[in-house]
Amino acid sequence: MKLYYSPGACSQAPHIALRETGIDFTWEKVDLRAKLTENGQDFRQVNPKGYVPALEVAPGVVMTELAVLLQYLADLAPARKLxxxxxxxxxxxxxxxxxxxxxxxxxxxxxxxxxxxxxxxxxxxxxxxxxxxxxxxxxxxxxxxxxxxxxxxxxxxxxxxxxxxxxxxxxxxxxxxxxxxxxxxxxxxxxxxxxxxxxxxx
The missing domain is CATH 1.20.1050.10 (Glutathione S-transferase Yfyf (Class Pi); Chain A, domain 2)
Structure with a gap:
């Protein structure tokens, strides 16, 4: 699982949720003005909407909307009662x-x-x-x-x-x-x- 984020943006919410759940994940910073990831990838290839958060939950499968993302992460770790x-x-x-x-x-x-x-x-x-x-x-x-x-x-x-x-x-x-x-x-x-x-x- 990989989180695309920008420091202090709303992507901080799933970042916190991932750490609350204990799920293993990686994270990559996005320059929202340039629409480039930290590794130089065109972020619009990850999320055509052009904004964070974007969460790659499986190869080629990306979730984006925050209210949905937070529930998805909570449901992956029901014992945490998020x-x-x-x-x-x-x-x-x-x-x-x-x-x-x-x-x-x-x-x-x-x-x-x-x-x-x-x-x-x-x-x-x-x-x-x-x-x-x-x-x-x-x-x-x-x-x-x-x-x-x-x-x-x-x-x-x-x-x-x-x-x-x-x-x-x-x-x-x-x-x-x-x-x-x-x-x-x-x-x-x-x-x-x-x-x-x-x-x-x-």
Missing amino acids: APPPDSPERYVLQTWLVFIATEIHKGFSPLFKPQVGEDAKDVFRQILATRLDYVQSELSQREYLMPSGFSVADIYLFVTTGWAPRVNVDLSRWPAIVAFRERIAQRPAVQAALRAEGLLN
């Missing part, structure tokens, strides 16, 4: 969180990284994102993790996306439950190992 069993009521709760993070948090941050988006427009996007983080704050004020059953791949995804806040002038201190959540997740050995492998932690 996702409720398929078809259980709790699994749909997990899927609700994954879709919410993908469409409201992840994509909420996206315009803030674009230099062609003006600062006035970015302020509007920050306000919209803040309402989504208000909701997450209300949920994490009641428990340590997004799922009542405990730590899951949804927490990994939320940790990665909220980690972008300082880079785009979003002050998380107004959401103390999210700050506390991030501090808890950051202490996990798999998280620290992934950050270190990506050159983001000494």
